[in-house]
Amino acid sequence: MPSRIRLEDRECPLSTTAQHVGEWWTLLILHDAFDGYTRFDQFQQNLNISTSMLTARLKTLVADDLLERRLYQDKPARYEYVLTERGRSLRPVIVALAAWGNRHLAPQERSMILVDAASGEEIEPVLVDARTGRPIDDSEAFVFAAGPAAGAAMRARYTELHRQRLGRADTQ
Numbered sequence: 330m331p332s333r334i335r336l337e338d339r340e341c342p343l344s345t346t347a348q349h350v351g352e353w354w355t356l357l358i359l360h361d362a363f364d365g366y367t368r369f370d371q372f373q374q375n376l377n378i379s380t381s382m383l384t385a386r387l388k389t390l391v392a393d394d395l396l397e398r399r400l401y402q403d404k405p406a407r408y409e410y411v412l413t414e415r416g417r418s419l420r421p422v423i424v425a426l427a428a429w430g431n432r433h434l435a436p437q438e439r440s441m442i443l444v445d446a447a448s449g450e451e452i453e454p455v456l457v458d459a460r461t462g463r464p465i466d467d468s469e470a471f472v473f474a475a476g477p478a479a480g481a482a483m484r485a486r487y488t489e490l491h492r493q494r495l496g497r498a499d500t501q
Contacts (some may be wrong), residue, residue, distance in 0.1 A: 350419065352386070354383075355390065362396065362412050367411055368401075369387070369408070394416075395415055396412060428454045472491075475487040
């Protein structure tokens with residue numbers, strides 16, 4: 330059976346990221362890891378996840394270099410799962426997903442919020458351009474474009490989108 334994934338999707342950073350963290354349990358395990366959980370039984374108890382599913386997800390997270398499996402007890406052998414640098418770099422993604430969810434709930438319906446650790450005050454995370462400090466949520470001001478490694482299909486996609494944007498600008 331031919332693959333349903335288009336060539337440009339295979340090189341797309343969104344597609345490759347989704348392969349690593351796009352699964353429900355994976356995001357929840359990472360969230361727990363950011364909250365300080367490291368041990369199999371902690372993840373299992375907190376998430377109420379089956380042993381086989383947790384084992385499979387942890388193996389994948391280790392293989393993807395998002396978690397490191399470390400021996401913490403010899404007899405019997407027991408391991409903990411610690412975020413790697415690559416795994417820690419996903420924290421803004423998890424925070425952004427949670428913030429997006431909270432923006433669509435009434436304040437009394439939010440079960441988890443992000444607060445300043447020192448003051449306890451709730452904060453509102455935003456993604457900004459590091460160079461200018463401008464929020465990047467404006468899809469007219471900030472657009473995707475083909476990068477240096479883009480193949481022909483990806484270049485064609487963004488060339489066409491650029492042409493369409495120019496056409497809309499000319500009619501306004």
